[in-house]
Amino acid sequence: MELWEQTNRAAAFGDNLFSLEDRRGRPMVIAPTHEEVITNVVKSNVQSYRDLPVILYQMQTKFRDEPRPRAGLVRVREFTMKDAYSFDTDEDALDVSYQAMAQAYRNVFRRCSVPVLMAEADSGAIGGKDSHEFLLPTHTGEDTVITCPGCGYTANAEKAAGVYPTQDIPDPLPLEAVSTPGIKTIAGLADFLGVTESQTLKAVFYHADDEVVFVTIRGDLEVNEVKLKNALHCNDLRLADDDEVAAAGLVAGSASAIGISNIRRIADPSIHNGGNFVVGANQPDTHYRNANHPRDFETDLLTDIALAQPGHLCTVCGSELQATRGVEVGHIFKLGTFFSEALGANYLDQDGQHQPIVMGCYGIGVSRVLAAAIEQNHDENGIIFPSPIAPYQVYLVGLNMSDESVAAAATKLYDQLWAAGVETLFDDREDAAAGVKFNDADLIGLPLRLVVSPRNLRQGMVEVRRRTESEAQMVAVESVVDTVRNLQLEG
Amino acid sequence: MELWEQTNRAAAFGDNLFSLEDRRGRPMVIAPTHEEVITNVVKSNVQSYRDLPVILYQMQTKFRDEPRPRAGLVRVREFTMKDAYSFDTDEDALDVSYQAMAQAYRNVFRRCSVPVLMAEADSGAIGGKDSHEFLLPTHTGEDTVITCPGCGYTANAEKAAGVYPTQDIPDPLPLEAVSTPGIKTIAGLADFLGVTESQTLKAVFYHADDEVVFVTIRGDLEVNEVKLKNALHCNDLRLADDDEVAAAGLVAGSASAIGISNIRRIADPSIHNGGNFVVGANQPDTHYRNANHPRDFETDLLTDIALAQPGHLCTVCGSELQATRGVEVGHIFKLGTFFSEALGANYLDQDGQHQPIVMGCYGIGVSRVLAAAIEQNHDENGIIFPSPIAPYQVYLVGLNMSDESVAAAATKLYDQLWAAGVETLFDDREDAAAGVKFNDADLIGLPLRLVVSPRNLRQGMVEVRRRTESEAQMVAVESVVDTVRNLQLEG
Known part of the structure; x- marks a missing residue:
């Protein structure tokens, strides 16, 4: 709590901050974000400009007392965030870290098959220089993104600049x-x-x-x-x-x-x-x-307090702006020296002078990305997990598991897949019908489904189907592991 | 908090329980363990004996307001636990789940290279039938384990049975x-x-x-x-x-x-x-x-309140008991119906009668296992990570990274290793001396160290060294990935 008082963010977060006292009555915060803590850690580990730049990250639970939790994993009071913090000597060096992190986050979202808009965003009370949000376009989103079809300008409506329709100024008439x-x-x-x-x-x-x-x-x-x-x-x-x-x-x-x-x-x-x-x-x-x-x-x-709206004109190219609803799945900020000055996190520059460390912060809502990826990748039967974020790569179905040859072949295949590094979930239920198993396979949505059945096995074959395709292929038992690995490489 | 009041555990945990109020003044608990929550989840998902057994697990942060946090990750107020909960129809079925989980946990500790004692333990206030702890023997441990060299009896001192030295009963004399x-x-x-x-x-x-x-x-x-x-x-x-x-x-x-x-x-x-x-x-x-x-x-x-001590006799075989200090890294309990009765988690048996679900719970202190594994696996230069829990498998050192051929070869090797599924940390610092890089490699303790240097490269070779061995081997550049994979398989 002391750190949060030094930066005055206990007040800024207000009711969103979960706070409590420990057994000795000391006030504590269940952290909604970790700038204070990480700055304090870096403060005691960085002395000189030679120790910079530093970028630290973690994946951690965050707690916010949201007034209106909603929409499954999208807005909840306890969530998992991947957050990173950069520490640089000056604004130019921060620009380099910031661009590198922006590119890294674009890569993360691409690999998760979450198509995001990177939008200029308001940098909030902290008042850093730049800020961008990564938003997944969806009609259920809480945020409005303003986009320009002419030049590609993209900004959260909270931040977006636009020229509203202008009109002539008439001679004043009496009230x-x-x-x-x-x-x-x-x-x-x-x-x-x-x-x-x-x-x-x-x-x-x-x-x-x-x-x-x-x-x-x-x-x-x-x-x-x-x-x-x-x-x-x-x-x-x-x-x-x-x-x-x-x-x-x-x-x-x-x-x-x-x-x-x-x-x-x-x-x-x-x-x-x-x-x-x-x-x-x-x-x-x-x-x-x-x-x-x-x-x-x-x-x-x-002072300017007008909201840019679709139909307003782009300040860059003059085209008519458009609006899209989106869910925020990531946010990056140039923090500048707000935290380092408040908490005394300084470094010695080349002239031996104390300078405040220049910071950036970078967050991805991990549980939101999962929710967003499923929102983008599903059909009427269930989830279609993108391979990089699937909990397992293969759903292995044993049909008629009381048949000893099926049980033996499926179990052997299961062991071979794991030995080959293929994460496999084995549906070895004896009492579930084939239809139940197939429906569950579709619902859970792993990228590949393998079926070991008495009929296929008599021909020495295993059925292999991608979750995205309706057609299955028959593969010789001894080639299944190689086939799975090749299909994985194809993505 | 309501659930914790239904089981009366808010009182049982006392000051160890972190509690707070949300923005609407509702009392909340930051959970120190999750029996209440998981029982409540299962209650609404299990109807019939056909739905059982069920074993659910999670890895989650737990919070306990420890009076005396100590010893790095060993006893802290916020820690990561892998916890599992079993749900069965009766005591016999619970025995099966319990034995399976005990074996699974022994496997986990073996794979983490954490040699544990599985000791009978007190089942505490909940009063279930059986309980066992997994303890890592170490002189810094907080727990005392009583072992019998004769029959292998192993129990936490809190639970251990022993026969203290008996003596004759004399005729009473006046006070x-x-x-x-x-x-x-x-x-x-x-x-x-x-x-x-x-x-x-x-x-x-x-x-x-x-x-x-x-x-x-x-x-x-x-x-x-x-x-x-x-x-x-x-x-x-x-x-x-x-x-x-x-x-x-x-x-x-x-x-x-x-x-x-x-x-x-x-x-x-x-x-x-x-x-x-x-x-x-x-x-x-x-x-x-x-x-x-x-x-x-x-x-x-x-009533019996005597502590078994070394020198006392084993109640099983009569040998003299021994004592060892240990750190608890896991704990499994037969809970019985304590939680299911308190929270109304019932199932319909084959006769259509409501019966309380019979539960077990199973925890591994994930962060403690890490601390314990390092305690067991290090030398004077730093950590020696067991391969299964190493954060990366390979520490790749580029020596003289300003040499373009080194930078190119090391970067190519780095990409090849990752493409082959080998988690690799690349020390590509340009300004760190060879000695610094080697010391950091030892300190961090990844299983394999690869060195790409100008001299080795002229001979088309890369140096490969296990963290556990002082001798390195020279491997042709084009064979490095295969060599690394073979070394990994050897363990």
Whole structure:
């Protein structure tokens, strides 16, 4: 816990951190991630620039008190992560480590048959320079990835840059109240008044740590909550609930920043793209036309908090951006010197000066990769394991195991396969029917299925079938091990 | 936590159990062992006797709030365990599972080159029928193993049966006080009065849960704390401290059960083997001669609590027992129906009747096995990994890696070895001297070391050396992979 207090991350993780006291009452953390610990280890083992670079990794259980565990192994409170940490002398050296790790992680995902998008990502509260996520595209994913079909730009929506549709800035007209009975939404408002959504301003209320904040953004845009959280430097951000909105004296459905001064007002620069906006009048069933900033309302903070969306334009090449849902299976960060400065992890440079070690961190959600690989590789009968991550390579079925010749031949084959280094699962059940065994073989989904049966055996043959193919081949008993090894090499 | 309360093991584990609350305030356990969870899983998957037997295993992190973590990986608060659980219809079927697992575990330890003693062990609070420990003999071990050179009987001292030296029972003489100035120990007392230690009675004070108890045993014997704990049915047992002894009105060094009635008095039957004992007089510097039970003092519980010791006689063959220190690396238990009854894990038998599932559990301390294997297999230069548990099989040294021909040959060999399935660690450091690389190779202790050097390469040779041998052999570059594979097969 001491380390977590030195980096202030006990507070940053908040309720997500599982903490407890040991038998002597000392506060402890069940680690949700291991930057603090690894930095502390390296601190006592690295003295000089000659000891760098260092990259350390582990596969370890992590614990996070997720508010909403979901979707099998995708979001759970206890999970297995492969995490790595790099330690370099400077930003240039970090770039080399970072690129090497990015390539290594792409290789890992390719070998696991998990086709990932590598997307620019928000680097979060730690504020390192770069960050990328590896996302598996799937409609059940929690994340939105913005991609550009023109130039290949790929970024998590939280991070993505995009140019929203621009519009002319009209000459300002006088503010004018208008009755809008029963109108509560931007779409309804635009429809009712015959304007586009981009001619309105949207008010959104957030609860940031201990305060309610008032956010204004052009009506056709959405708030990027990660950008907002970073701008507010808060640990906990969520939409304010009805009670909190009412307590702040705000009128949901008809609110605007006009006349509001008792709470913090944040706005996106999109409020200057256009003009004469329709906004709430802070009275029920009433809006204003022709609101303009700063003539009609003030803001405390004007900063980019707009979410890139499909249809916006790529900042690189101008093409229309697209959106895909994805599950995050990996994440890499340039951490810079956040942890090394907080924990005093320094090295002596060539001039004998103390310098903070420059760090990167690199994680793969191992159990998520498994879930993702199965999501990508299955049919109606069950799993189709990619060979590199299959728990065994071969499902060996003995049919009619009470037949001594079958039992002897299957057992011998089983021993030969293991001796040849082929991981084999032996279905030697005596009381299961052939159909049950075949169904279980498909369900478990190992790459190869071998069948030893009385009929095949009389011809000196064993049936060999790939999980991906419906046709089996018959192979002479004495050639089975070689055939299996060749099929494995083919992949 | 609910499961742990149903089996009452939250209380039984006491301070050893790490517990916490989640973000919603629900009490949780970080599991120190997994009987509760696995029983609950099986409960919902097993209906009928046809579904049994089942043996499930996992390798998982376990957490125990050890009062005294020590000795590297031997006793720590977070460790990796391979645990298995068997589920059977009855005791006979459990015996079959238990024997199979015992044999499997012996095989595991043999393959890891960890020579273990399989010793009868106490089955603890759960009270199953049988239990065995696998112990690695080492002088740094925490456990004492009693072995019989005559018949091979092997048991943890906590469990071991032995016949202590018997003596004649004399006619009772009258109780007689004797001044023993400054005498505090049994050895000192026997010496001072010219009697054997077996002619005295020893008083020992324990703190059992919330009470102090008074234990009497013949002076030449020691208390077996596990037997005592089982006899008292307490969760927590330790020697009482000085304050607790004084608060109970007892005189340390001169105490006996004579006249004591305010605290519980436990005695071992050895107080009847002999007679006219020297005991404390419950006054400083004073003892009695000729104490006899029950004439002179009473007991609340008379039960076997004596520790078998070297020199005692084997109950099987009468040979003198020996003692060895050891580290526990595995433990197997017949659990019976303790967990299945507490958690309602039943099956339907052939007559359609509900019966509790009969369980066994089987653990290997994975990280301890590693520590033990290294303890058994090292020399002054470092580790000598047994091949089956070596992290890599080959340590490949490139000497003078700035020489392009060396770098090319070593890299090619590295790729060939991996392609042939040989796990290889490549020491490709450019800035490390040959001596440094050789020392690191010995320290890390992989089974084979290969050296690619400019000189060897000019002759088309690579040096191959086993970690266990001082002599290297020179092998033609094109034969290295085959040579390595043959050496591996030889073991």
